[in-house]
Amino acid sequence: MTEQVNEAEGMPVEDVSDVFGVSVEAAPAAARERHAELAELIEDANWRYYVLDSPTVSDAEYDTWMREIRVLEEEHPDLRTPDSPTQKVGAPISTEFAPVAHLQRMESLDNAFDDEELAGWEARARRLIEADPGPYLCELKIDGLAVALVYEKGRLIRGATRGDGRTGDDITPNVRTLRDVPDRLVGDDVPDLVEVRGEVFLPVEGFKRLNEQLMDAGRPPFANPRNSAAGSLRQKDPRVTAQRPLRLIVHGVGKWEGAEPPKSQSEMYERLASWGLPVSDRFRIVETLDEVREYIGYYNGHRHDPEYEIDGVVVKVNRIAVQRQLGSTSRAPRWAVAFKYPPxxxxxxxxxxxxxxxxxxxxxxxxxxxxxxxxxxxxxxxxxxxxxxxxxxxxxxxxxxxxxxxxxxxxxxxxxxxxxxxxxxxxxxxxxxxxxxxxxxxxEREGDADLRCPNTRACPAQLRERIFFAAGRNAFDIEGLGYVAATALTQPLPPQEPPVRTEADLFDLTMDRLLPIRSVVRDPDTGLPKTDPKTGEPKEVTFFANKSGDPSKNAEKMLEQLEKAKTQPLWRVLVALSIRHIGPPTARALAEEFRSLDAIAAASEEELAAVEDIGPRVAATIREWFEVDWHREIVDRWRAAGVRMADEAPAGLEVRTLEGLTFVVTGTLTDFSRDEASEAITGRGGKVTSSVSKKTGFVVVGDNPGSKYDKAVKLGVPILNEEGFHVLLEKGPDAARPLAVTPEEEA
CATH class of the missing domain: 2.40.50.140 (Nucleic acid-binding proteins)
Incomplete structure (x- = not known):
């Protein structure tokens, strides 16, 4: 959906009230509800695209959602929270591989869909630096899988997927099998440490050959080259990856230590190529925006000339010094843009x-x-x-x-x-x-465009989809309970009885109830049965058992993960219940406010509507959900099975010790991921934002904090290192000891 780039030092997003000199009014309920709905749609689309490698919406529809949510946030700045899709990059991390933190955040690119938007990008850059931002580097936007390669003293020590931009999946053994990835960089000017960014892809011809081989072996083909590249790179056995004709093209760097850095993007490519890394042979340096348009126009008519799939052109300011002047927003650099071709x-x-x-x-x-x-x-x-x-x-x-x-x-x-x-x-x-x-x-109501099946409890399709959703990354995160497993649990072939007739049964599953189960394979995009291309009959599969009838590894893993899921925090339980309009951001807000499912169930509509990000319509939906008998049965059965129904307050502290304080977290912390630090703050009543202003209570800094640290120093905002952050969490804000800033730093 988007290309990643290296993070540049730059200007932070300003607090809206500071910019305009007025207080920001809270968004009306209708805007909040639409924002929550769009956020849920976008997060689900990101997860399916980046992690499952099985998108369910078109790029055009996804881009429409992103445009609409940005417009809402422009009109109502209080909706622009750190949880908003506009403030995040990519999607959650797959659980197939160990998570690893990027040395420097991998950002996304803003898109331009026509000449007017391209000219608007150039005009904004010109206005910010009060000069011509050119020359420009134009290159093709490859439709592949983003990766980061870390070289230390010239030796490859790690390869990772982009993930959420800050943390990715460690795929080092698989990356090493790619012929384009050198194990050692050569040259006298190799930095002591460098993080290289690029795109792994499967050439179109290689994709065709691979699909022919899969079909000859009786296996389903990949849907497109990007999916095949992602699936190949995420193989648990690197030998399988080695058999796939994967290629790599690098297009940027992140962390850089030692050796003189390049002065331009094109010089960077020359350096990367001299070390033995593959760079594109189709990029071009141009002086003017008209020449950029010529490059874009040429490849619009020749998009099938390259050996790989492309969906547009990336335009970058070539001079690194100007890139640094332009900086970044909270999620994208101001010095680069992706021009997307029409479908x-x-x-x-x-x-x-x-x-x-x-x-x-x-x-x-x-x-x-x-x-x-x-x-x-x-x-x-x-x-x-x-x-x-x-x-x-x-x-x-x-x-x-x-x-x-x-x-x-x-x-x-x-x-x-x-x-x-x-x-x-x-x-x-x-x-x-x-x-x-x-x-x-x-x-459901007058004026709706969508017909619905009102048999919510017993409809096997709805139950199948809810079980799959409850097991998803944004809910219980149950590895082994994917779409095929959800179908087998809820819709086995007759005369077998389904082990799961309602969500209430989910945590009562045992191995005896799982063996053996045979079901029809369904398409996760549509829910419709898949057919065998040779016979035309629906495909069938025996699940949870191997050929000898013994429990499969999938069955054992799923039961282990179900047990682990019982300890998930309250907000995940709320998401898993499939209450309309309750996605992760809303669920977090409810969990932070009420701390227990019983308290949420007992709350009035007025009390629910008073929670941030929840309006009257969502509050009414929550109340209606808890008034249904079989919904309450799910909660009771999950509680009896040991599912966590409340979040405890941090030990030794009142729940709201950080009430009224706003925090910004920047840089890489040792003991916390970015999400964990944010949860530690919001769990104590504080608020986390993405930009530093005079109203910020504390800025928490880790390694490589970037421009947000500089802004905090300039504004005199208290700054905490990780040690000070621990003190604040354990003893409260009065005990926190901000860092002393030297005159040199202040200057």
Whole structure:
């Protein structure tokens, strides 16, 4: 979705009230609710894209959400919190590999979708430095997997995925198998320590050969080159990675210690190449924005010339000194921008329109098409959102339809090619009853666009989706309980009885109840059964048991993880309950305010609505959820099974010891991840923001704190190192000892 770049020293995002000289009014309830809804959608999309490697929304739809949430935050600055997707990079970290902290944060790039936005980026840069920011370096935006390679004394010591920009997955053994990754750098000017950033990809031809080999072996092919690169690089056995024709192109550096640093981006590429690292042979240095436009225009018409998939062009200010002048926002550098190409379009036959049922009962039409390759992906299904959208687009079953795609797994059906109709086409009729449980469909409220299945408790589709969601990274984080397992638990083939009939059964599972289970394999994007390409019949799988009938490793791991999940904090339990509108940010706010599930269940609508980020509509939804008998049964059964239902206050302290104080955390801490430090603060009633202002109570600094430290010194904000932070957490703010700032630092 976005490209990572190295973090530059720069200007922090200013406090809005300081900039405009006025106090910021709280956003109205409707804006808060829409912001929470968008945040949940974006976080789920990030997780599926970056970690599961199985996106469920198009780039265009994702970009629309991001634009809308940015507009909301511009109109209502109090919505711009550290938990907002606009303030974070990437997605949570996979649990498949050990987490590792990047030496310097890997940022995302802001996007430009047309010439006006590109010109706006250049104008902002020119205004900030009061000079021409050129020359520019233009390079292709590779659709691959972002990685960071750390070399110490010229020797490769670590390779990691981007993850959330601060912490990634340690994939060192797998990275070492890539022929483009030297084990040692050569040259007299190699730094003592350097963190190199790049993109791992699978060449288009290699992708085709790999899929042919997989299909010959009776295994499912990858959806597109990016997924194949990500899947190949995350193999637990490096020997499998070594068999894949993965390539690497590097495009930046992060941490740099020792040796004279380069003075320009192009000089950096020359240095990287001289050390034995692969750099692009297609980048170009240009002087003016018109020349940038020429480069963009050329590759828009030649996007299939490179050996890899691209989805745009990255434009960078070439001079490093100017990059430092421009600095960064909280998530992206001001000195670089990604120009995204418009989606590609192809035509194919629409064979049928089917519907899938989601976690909240929403019934979504999907187009089933003659498989076609577009942007390197073989596509045979695409969402049509709802019946109104099908009617608006005028799509008929049997039509030749236009698909629009820009590196997505699920593309958009733009509309029909009406001139090719021959009279055999027929209209799609939205079903009146749920395809999985037979319940009559209905709109939840007047004016809704989406039909829903109201059989919330017993609909097997909704239960399957809720179990999968409860096990997800943002909820209980249960490794081994993926989509296939969720299907097997809730929908085994007859005459087997499902071990899980409601979420209440989840923590009562035993190995005896798991063996053996046979179920149909379903597509996690649509919920529809997958078919065997040879027979056309639904695919079936035996789960939780190996060929001899003994428990599989997946079954053992899942039960171990279920036991571990019982200790998860309260906010994760709240998310796992699938209460409408309750995503991680809202769940955290509730947990911090009430500290126990019982207190939340007993709270009035007014008390709930008074919590930050929760308005009357969300409060009403929470109250309605707890008034349902079988919902309360889930809570009671989970409690009886030992699931944690309350968060304890920090030992020896009142719950709200940091009430009214605002903190900024910057740099790398030894004993805390960024999330852990934030939770330690918010758990005691404090607030964490991303920018330093006169109103900031404390700035907590670790290694490499960057410009936020400088801003704190300039404004006279108290600064705590990690030792001082420990004191503050253990004994309260009065005992905290801020660092003394020297006159030299102040200057």
């Amino acid at each position: 590609e379009e192809v035509t194919t036959k629409l064979l049928d329109i089917q519907v899938g049922v989601g976690r909240t009962g929403r019934v979504t039409p999907y187009g089933v098409m003659t498989p076609i390759v577009v942007s390197g992906s073989t596509v045979e299904r695409a969402t049509l959102h709802n019946a109104f959208e099908v009617e608006r687009k005028g799509v008929l079953i049997g039509d030749t339809v236009v698909l629009r795609k820009a590196g997505d797994v699920i593309p958009e059906i733009v509309g029909p090619v009406a001139d090719l109709r021959d009279g055999t086409e027929r209209e799609f009729v939205m079903p009146t009853h749920c395809p999985e449980c037979g319940t009559e469909l209905a709109y």
